[in-house]
Amino acid sequence: MNYDVIIIGSGPAGLFSAHELAGMGRTVALIDLKSNMNDIASRACSMQLILDDDYEGEGIVVENSTFRFPKSGFSVPYNSKLVPIFKKYYRSPNGNTISFGDGKKPFSYKFDKSELLHGIYEECLKMGVSVYMNHLCTAVKDLRTHVEVTICDFNDNHAKKTLRCNKLIDAEGVNASIAQKLGMNKHRKHLATALTYKCVVKGIKGIEKNSWNLFYGKAYHTNAPVIIGPSLLGDEYNEVTISSDKNYRPDKAFSDIISNSPISDCFKGSEVVEEHGCSVKAFTPMKNPCKGNVIVIGDAAAFVEVETQGALLCGYHAAKAVNAELNGEKGWNSYTAWWQKSFEFNGDDYLRVSQGYSLVPTYTDRDLDYLFSLVKDKCLIGTYSQYKTPKLIWKTIREHDEKIRRERPSIFEKICNLNQMSLASSFE
DSSP: OEEEEEEEOOSHHHHHHHHHHHHTTOOEEEEESSSSHHHHHTSSOOOEEEOOTTGGGTOOEEETTEEEETTTTEEEEOOSOEEEEOEEEEEOTTOOEEEESOSSSOSEEEEOHHHHHHHHHHHHHHTTOEEEETEEEEEEEEOSSOEEEEEEETTTTTEEEEEEEEEEEEOOOTTOHHHHHTTTTTTOOEEEEEEEEEEEEEOOOSOOTTEEEEEOSGGGSSSSOEEEEEOTTOTTEEEEEEEEBTTBOHHHHHHHHHHSSTTGGGGTTOEEEEEEEEEEEEEOOOSOOEETTEEEOGGGGSSSOOHHHHHHHHHHHHHHHHHHHHTTSOHHHHHHHHHHHHOGGGSGGGGGGHHHHTHHHHSOHHHHHHHHHHSTTOEEOOOOOTTHHHHHHHHHHGGGHHHHHHHOHHHHHHHHHHTTOOTGGGGO
C-alpha cells in the first residue's frame, strides 16, 4: 500500500497529525502496537493540562467544551470530566511544606485522556485514515524518494507487510525505538530508564481536595517523589505515582510506603482499585527532529515528555510541515524552528531543571527538612510546570543564602555544587 504519510504511534501527537493531514486531503496510515484506543490511553501518564501563560510557547484555554490554542489558531473538542488543581505542595519527611497557588484560581486541570483520544480517533476514521492497530513496526528505510515501513500484523499470525509513503511521522512516544533505528538518536544521551507505577486508591486520608502533593526524601524509599493527586473517579479517590528503577521496582516501593513511611497512616483502610505501569527512557532532547523524509515529534524527540497539550501542538505543526514538504516547500525548517523555540528543554536554561530532580539523593532527609522549613511560610506562584517549579523553589531558598551558610555550611556547599551539575548527573 502507498500513502502520502505514514504515522507511527496513535497517541495525541500522532492522532492529531493524522487528523490534520487527512483534513488537508492527504492519504494517511496510522500504525500502533496497541490493540485498541483504550490500551493507548491507559498508560501511566499524569494527564494534566498546564495553564501557565505561554507554556510551551503557546498556553491553552479551556472553554466551551474545547481545548483552544490561541496562538496556533486551532481547537480540539473535549466533552468529558475536568478536575481543577488549585494547590500544589512539596513536603519533606517531617512535614515541612512548600506551597504553590492561592487556592482560588486553578493552574492545572486533570482531564480524561481516553475520551480526548477517542474523539480524535473517531474523526480520523470518518476522514478516511487507514488504521493498523495491533501492528508492530519492525523496520523503516528512508530511500530518498520514499520510505518503506515493514509491519508485523499480530491480528494475522504475525504476518509481515510492507507499506510505502512519501513522508513518515515518528510519534511512537518516549522510548524512541524507531528514531534509534533511523540513527536519529545518535547525538542524544540516554540519561536513565525509569519504571513508573500508578494506582488509583480509594480512601486515602489527609490529602486536600483538588491538590497535587509531592513527598520528598529517602523516608519514602525512592529518589523520585511520591506523588498523590486527584482522580477523575471522584473525591474519595486519589492517584498515586511512584518512579524508581529495575533494582527496586516502584510497586515494591508502594508496598513499603504504605507500610513504613511518614504517610503510612494516610493509607490505613484504603483500597487500590486500579493499577498501571510503564517504562520510560529519558534522553536529552533531539534538537533537529527532521531528517530526509522523516520527522520525529512529541515525546519521541523530547526530554522525557511534552505533556498532552504539547503533543497536540506537535501534531498540528508537524502536519503543516509535512504538507509543506509534500508541496515542495521547506516544512522541516519551519517545524525545527518552532520546536526549538517552543519547548524549554531545547534551551541552555533547561539544565536548571536538574536542580528540581536532584533533591534526593543529593540532600539527606534532615537537609530537606531544613531547606523546606526556610520557605514554609511562603506561598509561591501556582504552577504545574516541571521547569518553572524548581526555579521558583531555588530562587526562594537562595534568598536565605547567608543563613544557610552560617547554620548549615555543608548544605550550602551542596547548593553551590548543584549549580554546576549537568542534567545527566542528576540521574546518576
